[in-house]
Amino acid sequence: MQAALSLSGLTKSFDRPVVRGVDLTIKAGEFYALLGPNGAGKTTILRMVAGLLRPDAGTISIFGTDALADPVGAKRLMAWVSDEPMVYDRLTPLEYLDFVAGLWEIDASRARSSANELIDWLGLRPHANELCGGFSKGMLQKVALAGALVHDPKLIILDEPLTGLDAGSARQVKDVLRQKTEAGVTVIMTTHILEVAERMAERIGVIADGRLIAEGTLAELRARIGRETTLEEIFLDLVAQGHDPGSEAA
């Protein structure tokens, strides 16, 4: 099967190394959770994949497209949702989705039906024509997610999408993501809520000090530490083992 995302030797430094030679392959249709302590380099990796940062070294391939040589081609295939919802205060959700559809050059009738479907799906219908400026964090996150989905991406990258959401909104977001993976979309998500990763992810990668220190299914990770335990215990064990005392976490 073709890889949805393939990273090779991905490296990035700011005032110090933040990502150190990460190799990673994620299969198409997979739900992949990227875990790591604060400052481990998760967001930097995802921002490089999304084309928001240029790596110092390494390659990024998205469904076989070299993201560094053909960034526009790669961006056409994916969507990025950051932890801070990227929504305009003075646009309504429908206007926002219209704008996003325009950026991805989606056929107008397809965009309209897709936007309306998403608005209903995410429970935004009563607010579809209200300016986003008055929305709660949960509603903004749902609008941003609708924006990510309106152009039918093959790869969705989410950075802490559930932070600050109430239980109802979190459930809606999780349901949408689950349905998308069932439909064959690849999802990569960072989260500090380990229960979500445990329940939803098919494979989990653990990053510490800019390195991918462990990767596999939950069962494989359990086997690696040699105990039948929770993901939380596994994560803490792996991070403790993999931490390089010589480098300072950001």
Added chain:
Amino acid sequence: MTFAPASLAWFAQHEFRLAWRDTIAMMTGGRRVRLAGWIIGGLLVFALMQVIAWFTLRPWTELGITIDKPTLVMVSGMGLLFWTVTLSQALESVTRVYYARSDLDLILSSPASSRKLFAVRALAVCASTSALGALLISPIVITLVLQDGPQWLSAYLVLASLAALSTAIAMALTRLLFQLVGPKRTRLFAQILAGLVGAGFVIGIQAAAILSHEGFSRLAFFQSADIIAGSPGEASVLWWPARAAMGNVPLALLLAALAFAILATTIALTASSYAALATSAAGLSHVRSQRRASSKAFAPTTQRQALRRKEWKLLQRDPWLLSQTLMQLFYLIPPALLLWINYGAGEGTYVVVVPVLVMAAGQLAGGIAWLAISGEDAYDLVTTAPLTPRTILRAKVEAVLAVIAAVMAPLLLLLAFSSWRMAVITAVCGFAAAGASTAIQLWFRVPTKRSMFRRRQVASRAATLSEALSSIMWAGTGALWAAGLLLAILPAMIALLVLGLARLLAPRQA
């Protein structure tokens, strides 16, 4: 020094510390070198203003200043002009007391007295208005003290009285606006009102001067025989502020006592509603504004069209831009009036009209370009969309220039009815000024939130200065070209030089 927690003095200390740090951060952008630059630059500007004031006032003081009716009319007229500036500044600051404070949730949810907080913030507005006023009048007052005598120092007492009165009026007006238009619109209305007050009197006097003398000079207007003859007699109470400023210390003290009594009464009357109004203003972030669904939504579009449409929609819904555009148009009234009065009378009028229009185009383009290019709330979204950075910038520049064209087109059309040649000159120079301002904003772009607009100058002084200088030079080119002088090439060359220099100074974009 420590004060009892939540006391007036404690709040005052807290406010002063915040204001000081805010000012320093705004001036330096976190760099010590910038502070030194600010101090040296400030001193140089002050010295230049001092020199100008010295030579402007010398002929008047050499003749010996007598307190007669013409002098009282002129001093009062200029004082009134100055007072509108302080009132405008106070209105702007009082609005911020209600709206722009991120700490209100914390303080208002504490057991501390909101009345004390309001009193301290009102006094802070009065102090900052006085300080700004002192900065403006000092070159004149210092010159008069040196050339005529120390009695002019009492002008500072009059200044403090005017600031106190301005603060009181601003507070009462803001309270009234809350009552009349509600918390949602008070800020916008107050901003527009501040702009109108600041410019209204100046423009009104200019308009009156144009109608009566066919000229722009405000000084000449206050010295005209008709105005002096029509003014009240020398004993009138109307001249008290002028007499106080010219050295009548008991009168100055009386005016100060009156003004501060009015301020204290206004604070006492409005403080009780502060907590409720500030809370209602702060709660606006949760108030939703309903829009009608556009019939053009999800119509077939290109990427550039989508970007342009988004920019236009956001610009159209930006309250700051709305008030600024109104202000720019308001400032165009005097030259339009001049053009109307002198219709077909010759080319002298255009020397005034053309540069004003060119300057307006350049300044408006700078603001809009910042909002469109740097003020991107969804930077990640636009950057991760499948289009090249060049396409994004091209669409944004097109959006800016189209707005300027839309604003300028009716004025150019009006001008074209009077003189085709002048319309072409204005269009060429206006387009150059707008293009240069847009290019400068493009080169110095730093992606940030649109709400940071007021602090955009902090990001780069070089961009702000080169944008202003470029607009001035293109306005100069327009004026000289309108006058038919070949010398117009000189400011045009300087404008291009400024643009080239800005390109060199601009940081390399990643």
